[in-house]
Amino acid sequence: MSTQAVESTGGTAPSRKVVVDVQDLTKSFGDHEVLKGITGQIHEGEVLCVIGPSGSGKSTFLRCLNRLEEPTGGTVRVGDFDLTDPKVDINKVRRHIGMVFQQFNLFPHMTVAENIMLAPTEVKNVSKAEARQTAERLLDRVGLKDKADARPASLSGGQKQRVAIARALAMSPQIMLFDEATSALDPEMVGEVLQVIRDLAVEGMTMVLVTHEMGFAREVADRVLFMDHGKIVEVGPPEQIFDNPQQPRLQEFLSKVL
């Protein structure tokens, strides 16, 4: 466990910058209220793992953080931007938020390198040569240096997800969001993806992970957030959540998954 994580578990880190500030966030799909008032903050360098049963709203919560889902009520601030302000340039905000999906969502008509170069060249007007350099550096970092000119279709699931992480990192985001990043992988490939995320945590990347990997959450998280029925049931350091859960709902959940 990193030293940063130890500091964070202290709960009071006034010197730490707030990266995400969520106030009373609600989200409804028609009559169905999926998020029923979520409030909380994520600080710079913090790793927050979100756990909970399926349908608890954890993925919707994550998708509200880069407005892939439009919040119904409340406010979401990321960095200096208020995402819930209708006048905000959402494309500008999203440059600072990396997102990794369960299904990877690599662009199949582009090579691995082109996948990574797309956003820097299109959004940041980085030159092709420079973007290519960045892509190669990031691919090296996720252990796929020799795959730059491969097509996504030729990669394994684990390799695809590592490319997806590199693609998100190419924009140098302030925060990375992982939406069940290992759920679609064969068991033997989960490890290689978790290793990349673990490395990011060590480097101090601010991250929110929606995950089913309890062991990994305990290892890498500074704080764990347990959601059920669209509400935060319990939040705290992993030791508290996994070894000494306070809420009966969390105790029941852990007894089923551990």
Next chain:
Amino acid sequence: MIVALAALVFGGASLSGATALATAPSAAAATPAGSGQTYTIATDTTFAPFEFRDSSGELTGIDIDIMESIAEDQGFEVEWQSLGFNAALQAVQSGQADGVIAGMGITDERREIFDFSEPYFTGTLTLAVNEGDEGEITGFESLEGKTLAVKTGSLSEEEAKANQEEFGFELLPLDQTTTMVESVKSGNADALMDDYPIIAYGVEQGSGLVTVGEQIPTGDYGFAVNKGDNAELLAMFDAGLAELQASGEYDEIVNRYLGGEGEDDGVDRSTFWGLLVTSFPALMSGLGNTLLVTAISFALAMVLGLLFGFMKIARNPVLRGIAVTFISIFRGTPILVWAFFFYFGLPQLIGTNVNIWVAGVLTLTLNGAAYIAEIVRGAVQSVDPGQMEASRSLGLGYGKSMQRVVLPQAFKMMTPSLINQLVIMLKDSSLLLAIGFAELLYQAQQIYAANFRVTEVLLIVAVIYFVAITLLTQLANYVDRKVNK
């Protein structure tokens, strides 16, 4: 002054009538009014020996030669529109053509709609039956309970109707002589009644029919213009006809077609090879027009189809409504309706001629665009929504995401459907023959209308279509592989 001159030259036929009236007293003696003008003359497609295509695809026949000789004599130009009999009459009525010469009998009924020239040919009707049936069917009196093919809206139909009650036969009205001949040959009709020169010409060409019974005089053939229009053209026709008859050129022309002297260029037309060789130039020019009209229409339909495809998935309900309306109108109506509308209907609404290429391209384009719009919509919607989400998450806007991420994948998916649509459009282009567009099947009709060798000509045309479509599909697939690796 220059403007007035330009109006005279470019103003076309409708203006020339008024001009002729204004300048008549001084100019009539020296040069006939309307001299130097170009007139659009409509004619039938399939009325050998009056009008048909010779082996090189050129329009020829008694009507054609008479008209062109008169034009030369009177100093005006003729632009031919070979349309089919009823379409030719419609073209004159709608102003698409200035006059019609199509072996057209002069009747009181037609006099109410058209102004006729002096008669230039005296027509007779004859019955014809399959070779071998001439002993059994000898006239109206032996037709009881049998079926008689007649030409829709022509004197043969009138004459047959007048005798129908007395002799108790069934009528089968058909549009073209070829179809009538085929009906008798296939047994769908027992006999046909049509103009003697046409049937006699066909018998000479080996149609397999024989004429029976007495010829029935039908009256006279005349050149016609829309009632009250183009009086100067009619006057020139009458003057020219008198010249031809006086000089003996008229008899020369008629004997060329009814005197038993066929074309002689050393090719034996009776063999399949001979047919292929003599018909090939005309068919290739038809294929060229087929490919060109398809290519232009497909390119335009792609543009419109993309536009309407995107409008249909737009968030704006007005755009969506426009797209849905467009698509349902053009998918819900037959192509032929639009071909007729754009070529015959539209000119009456806007008061000016519509070029046949414009009408043909409009027809194929709008129909194709409706289908392509659906292909585009389907392909865009079938791209995994995760692709758009991933692109938007990286900070690309909706348009950029569409352009760089969704559309390339959609195009790859829609390519097979688009190739399919291209092939359908190429085949649909044959429907344009109904308005007289000289595409491949139209040329084939022209050829078998003159020689009555329907099966062989259609076989050749089917092979040409097949080869053209196969090559086109191969080419499209090759491009697909190159572009959508």
